[in-house]
Amino acid sequence: MGKIKKACIMGDAMIPGEDFRPAFQRYLADYVNDVKIGDWETDWQKLQFRRLEVEKQGPEIEIVPELLGPEDKEAEIVMGLFVPVSSKMMNALPALRIAGVCRAGLENVNVEEATKRGILVFNVQGRNAEAVSDFAVGLMLAESRNIARAHMAIKQGEWRKTFSNSDNVPQLKEKTVGIIGFGFIGQLVARKLSGFSTEILVFDPYVNTEMVEEFGVKLVSKEDLFKKSDFITVHARLTDENRGMIGEKEFLLMKPGSYFINTGRAGLVDYEALYVTLKEKRIAGAGLDVFPTEPVQERDKLIELDNVTLTTHIAGTTKEALTNSPGLLMEDIQRLLEGGKPRFIVNPQTLDNPEFKQWLTSIRS
Structure with a gap:
């Protein structure tokens, strides 16, 4: 040799x-x-x-x-x-x-x-697939159930019971979850959500029929995924072709009570369009672990919003x-x-x- x-x-x-x-x-x-x-x-x-x-x-x-x-x-x-x-x-x-x-x-x-x-x-x-998939499910719960906001309120001496989504706080059971990108991480998210009896929609141009059947998910167009999902979680890889693939057009399709989760790549999303969507409360909320500029600056407009949970790019760590x-x-x-x-x-x-x-x-x- x-x-x-x-x-x-x-x-x-x-x-x-x-x-x-x-x-x-x-x-x-x-x-x-x-x-x-x-x-x-x-x-x-x-x-x-x-x-x-x-x-x-x-x-x-x-x-x-x-x-x-x-x-x-x-x-x-x-x-x-x-x-x-x-x-x-x-x-x-x-x-x-x-x-x-x-x-x-x-x-x-x-x-x-x-x-x-x-x-x-x-x-x-798949080196951090378990970690990121855990975190994505965690962000769904943290944002929709106001876990981080309630924690922060107590730390600041306030016993807070009212939140921006108080009229419609959801549970995960039997909700429709849209997964964008069905590689290792997306598959694990689907498997972990199965315990909540969710319906899983998938948008991924490269996924095959056998994989869809194996995981019991439904392959749909990007438009249908945004229209029908109660939660949307992003796990696609960033390429020149899909950069900025999620913007104003997609956010306008979302349900008023839906949530957007991104633990994938910031470059997939138009963050200005997301900010406007959240500020105008067209959707219920978002959970974000990735950002166009990191660390997030003190003047970042997302920080002023009460319907978004922000974390410090730690999903895979x-x-x-x-x-x-x-x-x-x-x-x-x-x-x-x-x-x-x-x-x-x-x-x-x-x-x-x-x-x-x-x-x-x-x-x-």
Whole structure:
């Protein structure tokens, strides 16, 4: 068996580089001659700003991480969480053959450029699916049942019993829930809501009939989902095609007593249109964990509203979601190196790239 010359692991404030080491030792150490482990961004607040800007503008806005130097030119694998894998990084690592990120989102990876250069890209689908699906259901309850508002009132010395939806406080049982995006997270939301005897509507252009039958949900158009749902929860991946897919037109279709939940991507939603919808009380309320600008500014208009629950982009942040993801990534790369069938390859066409095929053969032989 051949050896990979070098691997570079670049952690950050959310998953430090050293937290990758146990997974590396377990899955990849036998395949790699040398490894560099460090951190791309160690300041939590700076990381939140930088990763959000990359999500909006792509990885090319970032410079090559200072962690990488001339001695890393022979690195053939790079791994991390939010580190930007841009064309600049690829130029700095001319021998690169595999780039892996411990997250489902690919906003920090220039996949198109990687594919052109014969670099295979891995992500980790479903690493925080349990966490986000739990949180989405939690936000439905917190917003519709005024849990956070009642808590805040008590903290401020008020025994509050009246809220903006007091005339029509709902229970989840037998309500219609619309799920936008039916990947790992959307499926888990559907499964967890089954205990409430809800009817589940799904809008996802890429979902297949078998999946719909397996989960007992109903596939509908986006328009029908917005018209018929009592709760709408967003779990679609952000792409150039669906950016801003939910705006004034969609909000006007919603029932007056309905709720909108977003624990997915802020870029899917026109937040100005949502603000107007909430301010004019066209819908009962919203629960939001993601925002166009993070942290939310003190002057943000959403803060003034009494029919929205706001959280600090924490839906996917559980101990298990973070600690398990390096292992999921590296185990999948190990599958490739051993001739197995990986689950998380993003650009499978790279497997037919002549240079990549030659490299992989040399490692397997």
